[in-house]
Amino acid sequence: MSANTVKEHWIQLGDEQDREGYLALPQGLDPQGAVIVGGEMFGVPEHVRDICRRLAAEGYAALAPNYYWRHVRRPGFGYEEPEYGQAMALMKGLRTEEVLADVAAAHAVARGYTGGSGTAILGFSVGGHIAMLGATALPFDLVVNYYGGWLLDGGIPLSDPEPPVTKSEAIAANSGFVLGFFGANDFVMSLDEWHRVGARLEAAGVAQEQVTYSQAGHGFFNDERPTYYDAEAAQDSWQRTLDALTKHVRRG
Template sequence: MTTGDLMTSQWQELGAPGGIEAYVHRPEGEVRGAVVVCSELYGVNDYLRGVCAELAGLGYVAVAPDFYWRSARRTELGYAAEEREAGLVLMRALDRDELVADAAEALAAARGLAEGRGVAFVGTSMGGHIAVRAATELRFELAAVFYPGWLLNSGFPLVGPVPPLETAERIAANGVYLLGFCGGLDHILPLEEWQEAERRLTAAGVEHELVTYPGARHGFAADRPADHDAAATADAWQRVHEALAERL
């Protein structure tokens, strides 16, 4: 970290002492809004902190909640097989209602830091799911999600008995614009499921745009060489930046 980074980024409690914390990165200049940055299963690691730094560089306060806090504090995992397994254990311990409560805490903190501007949720994989779930329960301006899992199917406690797009009409009622990205070769979020998500959102009257990158895999925007797709990543983030500028 540079000296400037140390001055603008820190961990802080979001609500009651001993509760959820978030890694918060503030811009050095004018605040253009706030973004709740939801991690994939690896926690608030170097990659996610880098995303926060980039958003702060554009003028947004980045708030990255530690959703694993009940099991392990300030988790930051790498991509080795054993670390992925550790992340899966933590992910399977997450509870839907607790996640919604944590998302609400993060939203309240982001509203307080946004200086009167709007708030977005941005998430990748597990974090994308959390952002969509938050949109069914909370009011904010934008959800930008990369390859979000379990939109239409359950099976994990974090999803609960009703997957988020079963109640897509709540996203419309909350006024959240949904911008989503998926790779055509995604093995976790198959193209047929992505297309069904499109139909559900349209039928529910959700303002949205879902983008598919034909040759990209799950995790194409992350910093894992086997999955990374530079062209898809650049295009997706450009769309996110435009949506943030327009809606916040």
């Protein structure tokens, strides 16, 4: 499916007028499932919108909520100062109950675009954390976590009072499958914590797969950041993501 078969626009999420998400849809086709997308701490920049378009080109409705809507409309921060610091401050201002309310609003909207297929949540870095957090409270056929940190040991306000993986039993009850990607050289979360995350999920009975890339680090999927990007890990993880969407989300 080519890029010109994708349509995109911002859409209101729930009853709050300023709560929005960026929505990409396959043009002229019924979606074969819906994916909620959460990016890194930079809001909904072009990189995140491009991921949504890529998913729409595969036949899915892709929705990226603006988790910063209480402070900034349609944010897309850059990777250098001062925007980096502005994004960091907003990320550290996220709170569990507010984010869960946003995920719930996005979930309700996304389900309207499933076309009878399933719903997934996918996230990168803090977006991966939000994906796992969302799975503690809402049902998803597939949860995809790209190097989401603070999952078990905490470390940011969003992980208070209980990091998502401490609620692994709830994740097991809500999730069809959890797929996680991690670079062994990640500076946000240690390899030891990553292994303990997997063990905790397994002990709770979560259907899952954890993929570790020995040469990659944090942010390996973001091709707009050359010092972080790892082409081999990015390509492999994306194909695994598409395969998982076909298996767990697409119906028929």
